[in-house]
Amino acid sequence: MEPGSLTLPHLDDGDLLCLLDGEADAASRVDADAHLRACPACRERMERYRTRRDRLAQLLARADFAVPASAPPSSASPRDTDDAKVIPLRPRAARAPARVVNRPWLRAAAVVLLLIAAAAVATPARAWIAAWIGRQVDRVTHESQPAPPRSRVAQTPAPPAAPQPSAQVRFVPAGGELRVDVAHTQASGALTLVRVDGPAASAEVLGPQSVELLVVPSGLRIRNTAAASADYRVQVPDGVRHVRVRIGGGRETVVDRAEIESAGRTIPLAPR
Amino acid sequence: MDAAALFAEHHPPLFRYLSRLTGDPDVAEDAAQEAFVRLMERPPAPGETRAWLFRVGTNAAWMALRTRGRRKRLLDAAPGRVPLGDAPPAPDVQAESAETRARVRAALEGLAERDRTILLMQQEGFRYREIAEAVGTTTQSVGTMIARALNKLAAELRLDEEDGWNPDR
Numbered sequence: 001m002e003p004g005s006l007t008l009p010h011l012d013d014g015d016l017l018c019l020l021d022g023e024a025d026a027a028s029r030v031d032a033d034a035h036l037r038a039c040p041a042c043r044e045r046m047e048r049y050r051t052r053r054d055r056l057a058q059l060l061a062r063a064d065f066a067v068p069a070s071a072p073p074s075s076a077s078p079r080d081t082d083d084a085k086v087i088p089l090r091p092r093a094a095r096a097p098a099r100v101v102n103r104p105w106l107r108a109a110a111v112v113l114l115l116i117a118a119a120a121v122a123t124p125a126r127a128w129i130a131a132w133i134g135r136q137v138d139r140v141t142h143e144s145q146p147a148p149p150r151s152r153v154a155q156t157p158a159p160p161a162a163p164q165p166s167a168q169v170r171f172v173p174a175g176g177e178l179r180v181d182v183a184h185t186q187a188s189g190a191l192t193l194v195r196v197d198g199p200a201a202s203a204e205v206l207g208p209q210s211v212e213l214l215v216v217p218s219g220l221r222i223r224n225t226a227a228a229s230a231d232y233r234v235q236v237p238d239g240v241r242h243v244r245v246r247i248g249g250g251r252e253t254v255v256d257r258a259e260i261e262s263a264g265r266t267i268p269l270a271p272r
Numbered sequence: 273m274d275a276a277a278l279f280a281e282h283h284p285p286l287f288r289y290l291s292r293l294t295g296d297p298d299v300a301e302d303a304a305q306e307a308f309v310r311l312m313e314r315p316p317a318p319g320e321t322r323a324w325l326f327r328v329g330t331n332a333a334w335m336a337l338r339t340r341g342r343r344k345r346l347l348d349a350a351p352g353r354v355p356l357g358d359a360p361p362a363p364d365v366q367a368e369s370a371e372t373r374a375r376v377r378a379a380l381e382g383l384a385e386r387d388r389t390i391l392l393m394q395q396e397g398f399r400y401r402e403i404a405e406a407v408g409t410t411t412q413s414v415g416t417m418i419a420r421a422l423n424k425l426a427a428e429l430r431l432d433e434e435d436g437w438n439p440d441r
Contacts, residue, residue: 012416013415013416013419013420013423014412014413014414014415014416014419015415016415016419017414017415017416017418017419017422018400018415021394021400021415021418023399023400023414023415048432049419049422051431051432052422052425052426052431052432053394053422055429055431055437055439056391056395056422056425056429056431057395058439059372059376059429059439060292060376060392060395062372062373062376062439062440063292063372063373063375063376063377064288064291064292065287065288065291065297065300067283067284067287067288068287068297068301070279070283070287070301070304070305071279072275072276072278072279072283072308073305073308073309073312172281172284172285173397174285174288175395175396175397176394176395176396176397197319198281198322199281199282199285199322200281237397238397238399239322239396239397239398240397241397
């Protein structure tokens with residue numbers, strides 16, 4: 001159908017971006033999908049935006065600076081007002097976190113110094129100071145002792161261990177796209193994509209299989225064999241808009257965020 | 273989650289985003305550190321940490337850039353008072369990406385602050401609601417602003433080339 005013959009107005013640029021980014025609500029998506037099926041002009045515009053967005057992501061990744069090996073700030077800086085902002089100085093990035101000095105022998109040394117000082121004070125105060133020092137010495141001595149073993153009665157048996165995955169990786173995807181590259185189709189098994197809160201993705205091999213999970217710049221590579229029968233579970237963080245899955249070098253399957261959010265998505269790994 | 277774990281999880285993407293935003297890894301790192309200091313002082317509600325860190329980091333980065341801009345204007349106006357010393361260290365340029373980086377940088381700097389922020393937050397996968405909160409606009413207008421920014425970048429970065437698109441060209 002030609003654009004001019006449509007009864008509905010064309011989708012505007014904002015609508016197209018909402019669709020691409022999985023931000024359109026269900027009702028808008030139904031209307032927009034119907035329009036896109038009938039309107040090649042809007043389809044072409046949408047594809048153009050998709051291409052622009054993806055190419056920009058590639059360019060940005062190529063131009064990125066290396067992430068410095070920084071340590072977290074060691075403590076919060078006190079501030080009087082919001083206007084008096086403390087901008088951290090550069091060396092802080094390389095500074096190791098401050099250590100809290102909490103050694104019993106240091107405290108004991110301080111007590112000895114106090115003891116000497118106490119000897120110099122007047123007689124009426126001496127008894128009180130000596131008693132106080134005694135209490136401090138007792139406390140330091142007590143803190144230096146190893147903690148007593150826990151009572152057997154208080155210990156509760158550990159719950160039975162859940163089956164552990166045979167391999168597991170955790171990583172933060174770069175940008176809004178995650179690629180999962182499965183080296184081979186398998187005898188059986190499936191890849192399941194589920195949503196997870198937070199910025200980190202994770203992947204695990206379910207079952208005792210010798211399969212390798214590799215984190216690569218574009219996402220995840222699963223080094224399996226054609227004889228494998230493992231299942232894989234990939235937790236996709238909220239920030240990922242879509243996952244591109246390629247199995248055995250075949251055609252790419254694009255899974256949008258909305259699909260993962262609703263019920264997860266399972267992709268069989270056996271050849272059809 | 274403890275501070276070290278939060279830092280390990282959020283610092284790399286925050287630094288990446290801020291360095292794209294500012295074009296200056298030093299400013300980006302300082303702004304990222306500033307965001308983490310504030311996180312310890314006034315932690316946000318659970319579940320909002322990532323968006324909160326990016327919002328605070330963005331504000332710190334823009335403020336640092338403006339301060340730097342003011343300082344540069346003052347120095348330019350009084351060249352005789354420029355402090356002596358070594359030239360500032362060269363940016364971390366690697367031969368193969370320097371040209372691409374310069375091209376991307378120039379294109380991004382052609383965008384308004386708000387459009388640049390919105391576009392780069394979209395590239396980090398933020399929800400439109402979170403982007404709208406970060407820049408103080410409505411969720412409905414975010415898509416239009418991203419489209420506008422992409423349209424502007426398309427010509428400068430040749431994003432619409434039909435065949436044989438080469439990101440380094």
